[in-house]
Amino acid sequence: xxxxxxxxxxxxxxxxxxxxxxxxKMKEIIKKYPFIAPDDIPWTVYNxxxxxxxxxxxxxxxxxxxxxxxxxxxxxxHGDTSFREIPxxxxxxxxxxAHLHYDHSLTEQDMNIVxxxxxxxxxxxxxxxxxxTDVHYSFSYVNDAVSLVTDTVPKFISRxxxxxxxxxxxxxx
Amino acid sequence: MGNAADxxxxxxxxxxxxxxxxxxxxFGEPGNVKRxxxxxxxxxxxxxxxxxxxxxxxxxxxxxxxxxE
Numbered sequence: 592x593x594x595x596x597x598x599x600x601x602x603x604x605x606x607x608x609x610x611x612x613x614x615x616k617m618k619e620i621i622k623k624y625p626f627i628a629p630d631d632i633p634w635t636v637y638n639x640x641x642x643x644x645x646x647x648x649x650x651x652x653x654x655x656x657x658x659x660x661x662x663x664x665x666x667x668x669h670g671d672t673s674f675r676e677i678p679x680x681x682x683x684x685x686x687x688x689a690h691l692h693y694d695h696s697l698t699e700q701d702m703n704i705v706x707x708x709x710x711x712x713x714x715x716x717x718x719x720x721x722x723x724t725d726v727h728y729s730f731s732y733v734n735d736a737v738s739l740v741t742d743t744v745p746k747f748i749s750r751x752x753x754x755x756x757x758x759x760x761x762x763x764x
Numbered sequence: 765m766g767n768a769a770d771x772x773x774x775x776x777x778x779x780x781x782x783x784x785x786x787x788x789x790x791f792g793e794p795g796n797v798k799r800x801x802x803x804x805x806x807x808x809x810x811x812x813x814x815x816x817x818x819x820x821x822x823x824x825x826x827x828x829x830x831x832x833e
Contacts, residue, residue, distance in 0.1 A: 616803075622798075625807075626790075628774060628776075631817075632776045632818045633778050635778070636780050636815075637811045637814075641808045651786070671797040692787075693787040694787070695788065695790035696787075697789050697794050698788055698789075698794075700794040701795050702794065703791060703794075703800050704789050704790060704791040704793075705788060705790055705791075707791055707800050707804060710797070710800045710801050710804055711804065713801070714801075714804065719808070721807075726777070747819035758811065760765075760804075761765065761791070762790050762805065763765065763766060764765050764790065
């Protein structure tokens with residue numbers, strides 16, 4: 592992955608797309624976005640048994656704890672590269688959503704359609720999975736892949752390694 | 765997981781499940797607990813059955829239709 596080449600293309604894209612972004616023309620700007628193509632597919636052979644492994648959940652639905660965490664930045668064309676830690680005991684009424692680019696109305700009825708934490712808790716209680724970490728992760732809308740890759744991802748990986756995660760389940764929106 | 769085959773072909777996730785649901789509803793209609801559970805169990809099974817990098821498995825669930833037995 593050539594991050595330096597992406598950075599040049601991304602900065603050009605930001606300059607050219609800002610008027611359309613401010614006008615809400617998302618289909619126009621996404622057509623021009625300089626998506627990074629990975630050089631190859633990362634792969635880890637799976638030899639484990641879910642019943643004795645540790646699981647964590649990641650969503651990009653823009654979920655946050657509305658009484659204790661700041662919402663994501665929904666104004667910037669760069670998006671927001673930070674993430675929020677969501678406890679596995681979270682309830683529907685604890686959740687706020689800061690992500691302008693999908694319809695929240697269904698997620699406000701049932702967070703499990705983008706963050707199926709309650710199903711994972713059930714599977715842990717039944718012993719189908721070994722352990723569900725106490726904390727899970729929510730991201731939001733991101734265009735700035737440079738900051739994501741250089742700043743956020745290393746921090747995120749250190750958290751999931753410290754939590755002993757064997758399997759990470761990703762749900763985009 | 766993903767819901768856009770063209771986007772996923774570009775991103776090349778190591779292993780993924782493809783659903784035919786709209787953005788913001790990756791597990792289908794709100795409150796469909798049985799389906800949410802099935803999709804996760806499908807994923808757990810896929811951990812064992814997907815042996816090639818880049819495997820994407822399309823799931824059979826459809827919006828507001830009964831799930832297959």
